[in-house]
Amino acid sequence: MDNFEKHIKKNKEQFDGHKADRAKLWANIEAKLDPPKQKGIPLWKSPVLRIAATVLIVLGISGLLGISFLSNSNSESTFVSRELQDIDMHYKGLVSYQVQLVQKNESLSDAEKAEFLSFMDELDVEYEQLRLEMQNNLDNDLVLEAIVSNYRKRIELIENLLRQLNKSKLKDDDYGYTL
Numbered sequence: 001m002d003n004f005e006k007h008i009k010k011n012k013e014q015f016d017g018h019k020a021d022r023a024k025l026w027a028n029i030e031a032k033l034d035p036p037k038q039k040g041i042p043l044w045k046s047p048v049l050r051i052a053a054t055v056l057i058v059l060g061i062s063g064l065l066g067i068s069f070l071s072n073s074n075s076e077s078t079f080v081s082r083e084l085q086d087i088d089m090h091y092k093g094l095v096s097y098q099v100q101l102v103q104k105n106e107s108l109s110d111a112e113k114a115e116f117l118s119f120m121d122e123l124d125v126e127y128e129q130l131r132l133e134m135q136n137n138l139d140n141d142l143v144l145e146a147i148v149s150n151y152r153k154r155i156e157l158i159e160n161l162l163r164q165l166n167k168s169k170l171k172d173d174d175y176g177y178t179l
Contacts, residue, residue: 083144084134091151095120098158107165116161123154 008015102108102116127150134143 095154126150
């Protein structure tokens with residue numbers, strides 16, 4: 001043991017008499033620390049943000065009210081538009097899948113693919129005209145039938161093309177063996 005440790009052990013009672021004032025000690029430490037930095041005005045206290053939030057809420061409520069009034073006045077047209085959406089959802093999936101099959105087909109040249117897709121584009125233009133007629137409420141049943149037949153024409157074109165490609169592929173593959 002060195003002298004310092006011996007001194008502490010001999011005078012232990014003198015050290016016990018003095019206790020540190022923790023509050024005073026912490027106050028000195030806190031005074032030496034940097035004050036916490038403010039990052040700016042909190043968002044909820046910003047007047048610009050409050051105004052923007054109010055405007056958004058008013059626009060949202062007025063938009064919802066406007067939509068509900070429009071939907072009540074056009075109940076028959078909403079039924080037709082739902083029917084059109086169902087038809088679109090069903091046939092668009094079929095058509096897009098078959099168009100992808102044609103585009104991925106390696107036995108077709110780029111010119112043949114472009115020619116085929118131009119036919120599909122013409123049918124798309126016809127479809128858009130039918131949709132405009134549907135919005136003008138021109139005999140909705142006939143327009144719906146025309147839209148369905150438009151989709152059927154597209155599918156029939158694609159199926160015919162794919163059938164012809166498969167037949168030509170089978171003829172090329174049917175070389176057989178002779179013994």
